[in-house]
Amino acid sequence: MDSDATTDTRPTPRPGGRSARVQRAVHDAVNALLGEIDRAQITVPAIAARAGVTPSTIYRRWGDLGELLADVAVERLRPDTPPEDTGSAQRDVLLYVTQFADEMASGPGRTVLRDVIGSTAENRSGTCCNVTRNQLELLGERAAARGEDFPGVEYLIDTVIAPIIFRILSNEPPGEARVAALVAHAFGTMPDPSRAAPALSAPSS
Incomplete structure (x- = not known):
């Protein structure tokens, strides 16, 4: 030795x-x-x-205090129960994502996002993303067991979860109609929701 x-x-x-x-x-x-x-x-x-x-x-x-608050925030993101099983992959995802958007757009939800994003710990945001990823993976496994088609988990994160978080952070939380459009687009049942959204009129001078 x-x-x-x-x-x-x-x-x-x-x-x-x-x-x-x-x-x-x-x-x-x-x-x-x-x-x-x-x-x-x-x-x-x-x-x-x-x-x-x-x-x-x-x-x-x-x-420091900021890292502690971020750690608590990540823990609060962990679900107590698995996503509800509606019997349909698209309905499962829609229900989960709608609840996710509502929670993240709430006052406590925005605080959670702010704490996690403000953390200097390299793994904090990754842990936050993994919580959502794990839930979507569970929904994908259910869909596979039922023989249903299911978008890739990373595709759902890129095309559904990420736009929702961006809008919440921009203080423009998406309504239920836009969330439903994002999910429907991910499942290939309607056009790109950005095109389906009504155009904003220019402010009058």
């Missing part, structure tokens, strides 16, 4: 052990405070006091 080699004797966090309990306590504290006070008033010491940990514990694990 190399005499210069060292052995890392630090304990590895156990799933469900203290590390998981600390994360849950801190996440619960953040969510509780978000429901009680304005987001701008939330501080690391306030979170630490509510969670029963020291501020240094939070700084060691998350780095």
Whole structure:
């Protein structure tokens, strides 16, 4: 054995052990405070006091308040239940995407998007995207089991999810009709929804 080699004797966090309990306590504290006070008033010491940990514990694990809020935001995106099964691939996707658009366009949803996009952690946005990707993959598996055609998951992200997020971030959340048009276009049942949308008239001078 190399005499210069060292052995890392630090304990590895156990799933469900203290590390998981600390994360849950801190996440619960953040969510509780978000429901009680304005987001701008939330501080690391306030979170630490509510969670029963020291501020240094939070700084060691998350780095700063922004990263903690982004971590909580990603966790809030994780669905509690699988997408509803309507018996039709296109209806499944339409229902899921409509609910997704409504949630993301809400006040809390926009806060989630802002926190995730503002995060400096390289994997934060990727994790957010993977939550949606996993849900669409489940819908694709259902469609395959029923023998239905299904657009590629990445195609749905590019042509349905991405335009919805762009409009929400541009403060022009899509209505149900546009969401339905995007989904229908992805399934090849109607023309490009950008052409189907009514033209905006030029403002009068």
